[in-house]
Amino acid sequence: MKTVIVGNGIVALTCALRLAQRGGEVALVGDPARAGSATLAAAAMLNSFAELGPGALATELDHAKLALSREATRRWRELGAEISKVGGLTALGHGTGTYVLDAGDGTFEMITRQLAEAGEPHAIVEAAEVPGYAPARRVARAVRIDGEGWLDPSRVVAALERVLGAAPGVTLIAGIAARLRTAHGALAGVELEGGTVIEGDRYLLANGASVSALLDRSALGVRVQRVRYGIGSTLELRAPVAHTACLRGQGVYSVPRGEHVVIGSTNLVVDAPTADPTAADRIRAAAVAQLDARLADAPLVREHVGWRPIGEDAYPLIGSTSIANLAIASGTRRDGFHLAPVIAAHLADVLTGGPGDPRFALFGPERIAR
Numbered sequence: 001m002k003t004v005i006v007g008n009g010i011v012a013l014t015c016a017l018r019l020a021q022r023g024g025e026v027a028l029v030g031d032p033a034r035a036g037s038a039t040l041a042a043a044a045m046l047n048s049f050a051e052l053g054p055g056a057l058a059t060e061l062d063h064a065k066l067a068l069s070r071e072a073t074r075r076w077r078e079l080g081a082e083i084s085k086v087g088g089l090t091a092l093g094h095g096t097g098t099y100v101l102d103a104g105d106g107t108f109e110m111i112t113r114q115l116a117e118a119g120e121p122h123a124i125v126e127a128a129e130v131p132g133y134a135p136a137r138r139v140a141r142a143v144r145i146d147g148e149g150w151l152d153p154s155r156v157v158a159a160l161e162r163v164l165g166a167a168p169g170v171t172l173i174a175g176i177a178a179r180l181r182t183a184h185g186a187l188a189g190v191e192l193e194g195g196t197v198i199e200g201d202r203y204l205l206a207n208g209a210s211v212s213a214l215l216d217r218s219a220l221g222v223r224v225q226r227v228r229y230g231i232g233s234t235l236e237l238r239a240p241v242a243h244t245a246c247l248r249g250q251g252v253y254s255v256p257r258g259e260h261v262v263i264g265s266t267n268l269v270v271d272a273p274t275a276d277p278t279a280a281d282r283i284r285a286a287a288v289a290q291l292d293a294r295l296a297d298a299p300l301v302r303e304h305v306g307w308r309p310i311g312e313d314a315y316p317l318i319g320s321t322s323i324a325n326l327a328i329a330s331g332t333r334r335d336g337f338h339l340a341p342v343i344a345a346h347l348a349d350v351l352t353g354g355p356g357d358p359r360f361a362l363f364g365p366e367r368i369a370r
């Protein structure tokens with residue numbers, strides 16, 4: 001059996017790895033320019049409880065997602081050891097220790113309550129104890145979540161590509177999928193810009209925020225939730241003092257990345273890719289005001305811009321579709337980097353005829369947005 005995967009972000013790469021490990025052929029079609037790569041723009045925080053905002057855990061989907069997210073952290077440890085044989089996760093830029101600052105809007109109490117109920121190691125600390133925290137006006141306290149951390153996405157992508165490049169049965173194809181071809185009610189091939197057609201037995205669309213554009217061009221008639229572009233930036237700065245922990249304020253965060261610090265982020269939700277020229281200034285102003293005033297003069301190393309895939313109800317769109325040999329993995333919005341290992345394990349099982357993880361049943365791509 002041959003699976004054709006469209007995309008080359010964290011979701012496509014991890015799905016390719018897990019499918020290849022089950023035998024069979026895998027062809028991965030990815031834009032070599034990685035236009036709009038959310039994966040490379042991500043701060044790559046591996047957060048579960050720190051992600052919870054006001055109104056979180058209101059629905060069944062929220063609870064399922066939190067459980068999957070906690071499992072994803074465990075699975076990253078296994079995946080890191082597999083793809084980086086020397087050094088494991090540490091060689092991929094991993095660190096832990098996430099501080100959520102008390103913004104006074106009730107989120108802090110909600111997060112600490114959830115942490116306590118789940119038995120997740122954490123401590124409430126005074127602001128003065130938070131490493132790297134130095135805004136002009138401090139909040140009083142923060143909660144340190146010991147097990148929540150981050151990775152360096154470019155190192156992870158490089159490691160996955162290295163492993164896939166050497167894996168038997170895997171072909172990495174540099175190209176852009178122009179449209180999907182059908183025959184007798186099933187998918188029959190992916191036509192690339194330039195006309196080459198890549199054929200397989202089953203297909204997985206994991207091309208992030210551009211999934212709806214590809215479906216539109218292909219006129220398949222599947223009613224998948226529309227995915228929009230959440231244009232987001234992160235800034236990688238030379239750190240004025242070493243940052244050793246992830247700090248989370250209101251709509252702004254900082255994450256250590258070697259000698260640099262990554263601050264983020266913005267989210268401009270639109271129907272087609274566009275520029276957000278003031279994003280960098282907005283992020284830096286928020287980070288200076290809320291996290292560390294010394295970041296005002298920190299030299300910019302680069303601005304990363306990526307397109308978050310955002311479905312109509314803002315939950316992931318993962319699983320098979322009413323076209324029997326077509327599956328979709330998109331809609332991961334702001335935590336798809338973290339969730340990738342659980343998505344990959346589930347889809348590798350589903351695509352090889354297994355039942356998959358039942359918690360993903362709620363996230364089918366053709367569900368009606370509530």
Ligand SMILES: Cc1cc2nc3c(=O)[nH]c(=O)nc-3n(C[C@H](O)[C@H](O)[C@H](O)COP(=O)(O)OP(=O)(O)OC[C@H]3O[C@@H](n4cnc5c(N)ncnc54)[C@H](O)[C@@H]3O)c2cc1C
Nearest residue numbers: 009010011031035038039044045177208232335336337338
């Ligand atoms: C600023 C920002 C910060 C974020 N921070 C975090 C974080 O801290 N933690 C976290 O877990 N998540 C974070 N996210 C979200 C996370 O990055 C995404 O959920 C995740 O990376 C989505 O992965 P993906 O593989 O689906 O999409 P992408 O990474 O966007 O990959 C899709 C790839 O497919 C390619 N492609 C598109 N169309 C085609 C085509 N037709 N043919 C071939 N190739 C195509 C694209 O060029 C791209 O390289 C962040 C996102 C942004 C933008």
